[in-house]
Amino acid sequence: MPQPSTRNTFNGFALTWRMPIIVWQVLFFVGPLLFMVAMSFFLVKNYRMVEAFEFKNWEKMLTRGYFWDSYALTFILATLSTIVASVLAFPASFALAFKVSPVVRRWALFLLIIPFFTSYLVRIFSWYVILAESGVVNSILAQIGLGPYTMLNTMFGTLVGYMTLTLPLVVVLQTFALANIDRNLVQAAHNLGCSPIRAIYTVIMPLAKTGLIVAALFCFILSFGDFVSPYYLGGSKPPTLPILIIDTTKSGQQWPRAAVVAVVMMLTLITIAFASLALAYRKRASR
């Protein structure tokens, strides 16, 4: 049969489909990222960037206390966000995976995908108004004689923002992970007299481990890189790393220093990603 080749010989048809994305991503994805790394070694003279290979920017940034304050804050906030989101999402994902009909689950997932594609900025602005000193939450609490509580410009505010960003995604990923595990194993645990709570810890969570960790990883990456919540709801004192990038780029015109911050962020995220993926795919120790 004269079938077209599926092997890797020169083939105009195959290359037509393969090449566009390679060219595009090299030009506009790999190129910009590599250039940013290079830029972190450039110099700024008289408000103009000069191509060079100097460690000045790195020295300037890494020896400053405020950089490390920002780093610690960003890291702690993202870690906290990951823990809170994973814990808050789990009961809901558990319910969606095991306690509702497939139709309900499909609808719930459908609804959860919507916020992911709607304006995060407007949602945060909405929270700003809701959480304000004289906002909706405090006026409801006042009805029962509580408050007012300061929620803006606190870590709580930042976390509310992070949850707005990450919770839908974490619930979706966790639900997928939980819905895909073998029900027979859970049933077997029940039949052998395992209590439902214990079954969650010893059977369900280990089986869904990969998915749960991937969900947490996405949550960390999103929180670590977000500037809207810490800026508008958290008060930005001290600034997180993404806010530092904006300040350095926009007002300071110090692109190379901003690049230093960005490269440090990338290195951190790459380390975290590899560590958690190694954890996620590690074979279980024999028992």
Place this chain on the structure above:
Amino acid sequence: MIVQRLINWSLRGYVLLLFVFIFSPILFSVVFSFNSARFPTIPLESFTLHWYKTIWNDPDVWTAARNSLIVSACTSVLATFLGFCTAYSDYRYNFRFKSAYLALVLLPPTIPLIIMALAMLAWFSKIGASGQLWSIIIAHSVLTAPFAMAIIRLRLNQMDKDLESAAWNLGASEWRTMREVILPFCKPAIISALFLTAAVSFDEFAIAWFVSGLNKTIPVLILEIVQGNIDPQVNAIGTFVFLVSMTLVIVAQIFFTLRAGKMMS
């Protein structure tokens, strides 16, 4: 048994609560946009269309809306084209470095937008392409192509492998098979990808803010208004934005879930 029931119901209640949390900012934004208070709270003040009139009469909003429309339309076509090519390559061929190839395609959405924004800004000004509408379009196509690729790839998974070979055996060339078998089969996914990538592009503000120069899109305009003062105009613009992106996402999902049978007939 009673305990079991109680647990099940409280779990359902918890899910509901979580949905309330997730959707309340959207809901409040819509409610506030019709409220006369400058700083809305409960109890609400009177109903008004004032904020909508304000944005309707604001030429900046119109310019931004035009820019957003151009950017998301061009982005969606470009990203869907790139996504289709990649999905088909992945579906049909095995080649060396394929996992590197796929990583190259799928990585952009995992990189924080602010980092992409800085990298794009620097790169575009290096190659002399910054501050244009099409700089946003290029950046957004890199960001959204993976979504298009994923949707179309999932659709290709549903296709019978023999369909393509059958066409070849009947004498159709690869190009003709592409035109008359593959593309029609992927049509719902392609439409879905067009709408979804448009939605992502329509809402993206970090990269757009960095590379747009003076050509503001709607999200960049919102960002700038929010940076100033509490201005309920944002709720009106926001409601409009929600409406547009939800429509896009819902249309995308409808096409995505269309069964094979319906489209092939």
